[in-house]
Amino acid sequence: xxxxxxxxxxxxxxxxxxxxxxxxxxxxxxxxxxxxxxxxxxxxxxxxxxxxxxxxxxxxxxxxxxxxxxxxxxxxxxxxxxxxxxxxxxxxxxxxxxxxxxxxxxxxxxxxxxxxxxxxxxxxxxxxxxxxxxxxxxxxxxxxxxxxxxxxxxxxxxxxxxxxxxxxxxxxxxxxxxxxxxxxxxxxxxxxxxxxxxxxxxxxxxxxxxxxxxxxxxxxxxxxxxxxxxxxxxxxxxxxxxxxxxxxxxxxxxxxxxxxxxxxxxxxxxxxxxxxxxxxxxxxxxxxxxxxxxxxxxxxxxxxxxxxxxxxxxxxxxxxxxxxxxxxxxxxxxxxxxxxxxxxxxxxxxxxxxxxxxxxxxxxxxxxxxxxxxxxxxxxxxxxxxxxxxxxxxxxxxxxx
Amino acid sequence: xxxxxxxxxxxxxxxxxxxxxxxxxxxxxxxxxxxxxxxxxxxxxxxxxxxxxxxxxxxxxxxxxxxxxxxxxxxxxxxxxxxxxxxxxxxxxxxxxxxxxxxxxxxxxxxxxxxxxxxxxxxxxxxxxxxxxxxxxxxxxxxxxxxxxxxxxxxxxxxxxxxxxxxxxxxxxxxxxxxxxxxxxxxxxxxxxxxxxxxxxxxxxxxxxxxxxxxxxxxxxxxxxxxxxxxxxxxx
Numbered sequence: 001x002x003x004x005x006x007x008x009x010x011x012x013x014x015x016x017x018x019x020x021x022x023x024x025x026x027x028x029x030x031x032x033x034x035x036x037x038x039x040x041x042x043x044x045x046x047x048x049x050x051x052x053x054x055x056x057x058x059x060x061x062x063x064x065x066x067x068x069x070x071x072x073x074x075x076x077x078x079x080x081x082x083x084x085x086x087x088x089x090x091x092x093x094x095x096x097x098x099x100x101x102x103x104x105x106x107x108x109x110x111x112x113x114x115x116x117x118x119x120x121x122x123x124x125x126x127x128x129x130x131x132x133x134x135x136x137x138x139x140x141x142x143x144x145x146x147x148x149x150x151x152x153x154x155x156x157x158x159x160x161x162x163x164x165x166x167x168x169x170x171x172x173x174x175x176x177x178x179x180x181x182x183x184x185x186x187x188x189x190x191x192x193x194x195x196x197x198x199x200x201x202x203x204x205x206x207x208x209x210x211x212x213x214x215x216x217x218x219x220x221x222x223x224x225x226x227x228x229x230x231x232x233x234x235x236x237x238x239x240x241x242x243x244x245x246x247x248x249x250x251x252x253x254x255x256x257x258x259x260x261x262x263x264x265x266x267x268x269x270x271x272x273x274x275x276x277x278x279x280x281x282x283x284x285x286x287x288x289x290x291x292x293x294x295x296x297x298x299x300x301x302x303x304x305x306x307x308x309x310x311x312x313x314x315x316x317x318x319x320x321x322x323x324x325x326x327x328x329x330x331x332x333x334x335x336x337x338x339x340x341x342x343x344x345x346x347x348x349x350x351x352x353x354x355x356x357x358x359x360x361x362x363x364x365x366x367x368x369x370x371x372x373x374x375x376x377x378x379x380x381x382x383x384x385x386x387x388x389x390x391x392x393x394x395x396x397x398x399x400x401x
Numbered sequence: 402x403x404x405x406x407x408x409x410x411x412x413x414x415x416x417x418x419x420x421x422x423x424x425x426x427x428x429x430x431x432x433x434x435x436x437x438x439x440x441x442x443x444x445x446x447x448x449x450x451x452x453x454x455x456x457x458x459x460x461x462x463x464x465x466x467x468x469x470x471x472x473x474x475x476x477x478x479x480x481x482x483x484x485x486x487x488x489x490x491x492x493x494x495x496x497x498x499x500x501x502x503x504x505x506x507x508x509x510x511x512x513x514x515x516x517x518x519x520x521x522x523x524x525x526x527x528x529x530x531x532x533x534x535x536x537x538x539x540x541x542x543x544x545x546x547x548x549x550x551x552x553x554x555x556x557x558x559x560x561x562x563x564x565x566x567x568x569x570x571x572x573x574x575x576x577x578x579x580x581x582x583x584x585x586x587x588x589x590x591x592x593x594x595x596x597x598x599x600x601x602x603x604x605x606x607x608x609x610x611x612x613x614x615x616x617x618x619x620x621x622x623x624x625x626x627x628x629x630x631x632x633x634x635x636x637x
Binding site: 394 | 453460485486488489494500502503504505509513514518545561573
């Protein structure tokens, strides 16, 4: 038996291809939306993986340092380093801000890392160009997605930094590229006020009789000095010695240091389950809407194509064609339309949307397989209205009268 | 039984019930022998279409008896379970407009019926080409319906009606869209095919050009048929 659907498609291939391309663009957007969600999850995991930490020690009762602000003293790491099972502990600060480079500014997550060497927690684990930070001040390593180049001069607050290294896939959970600078500079960037504000603060402190006592020389200078430094960091990244259980070490820190500690799994749960949960729900909603719109479009197209063939269907029924042959004709056309749409959509998502989209789009093969299955199911369901219309056609319509 | 072709006795068809009931067919008797072509003539509303649909197993009559070939297909109720198979294997249709399937070429339009009946594609196409040759449209075998003239389309439609060698062909005003010359050519072909394939052909028509060609004519008026001997004029 010949394929009636195939012959009809070949006969009006232009109509099918153009309709399929239109549907494909919609499917491409749908696949891209799924890719954006996967990209967000991957960004979050990359952030955790690249930090090189086993435990995140943060301010008590906060979800810091990524989901909430967290502030702990910058000497906390010393006491943590001495605890059983801790191999290393390193301060880190995170500050999302606009970094200026010449006439433009780029939204980045400025990360303050402790002095050390590659492999220290918080440091970028690898570079694609240049070198790591070797000086205590005014050097930066930037993610390549920021668009910065080696030798570029960046302005962060009042200070200027030279880009000495470039790294890749070092982004915040919201996809902002990271810029690494020395910890002391980062602490200053988080805290440092402008000169007018500093002058105002010093004047107010000097006019306060509680701090400016003639009987206590040196008090005013001490207070002003304490106001001019930032002794806080956002978190301490801890690496566990091999052979120790991270849960046990975390519990020990919680108990004795009265700080909040997150393991790798808990931090992933915070990032994926809380930080990007709203975005994930929005994307899921868009996916549902796009699926409904795609279904409606396929149903409308197939219904219109079927109505255009009512006379032929009546003739087919009159000459003895079985219902299942007519159902197959409509359903196969619907699925064929979906296949054309899926191929166009996959190409669109892979070659057009993913490279130019401002966020990381991760197109997983499994998502494509699920998407393909969903397209086939949607096309089959969408053809039901047209099939009902076709089955209602009276063969007597071919005779007339 | 001894019947061949088509034999109809006291066929009745009523639409609706009670006061609003309409007797579309009151008493139809008709016999058409194998190889014979008869005309069915009647004014609008006389019951022609109802009779054609009943003969074509598209609507169910209310009462009566219909024998197709040597099989009783209706006797106060359908005697055949699969009416689609009956239409496919035992009844050929030729319509006023050819109603060819626009996305199939000429060969496949004709070969579709045997394919639907389970005949292999190659065998069905072989039979189709043979029939197209007999109808002198073999040279258009690979053309699409939209590329054919009106006369060629009608010949292809006749080939489709004949391909399964049905004992009866129902032709609903097959010459209406054609000029005199082509109309007479179609009637000639139908007569030739009826003889060649031993098929009984009933042609519903209003076409004054072709009425004189029938040897027997059934008139239908108010749901009742009347037989008349026709002129049986030569086509030349």
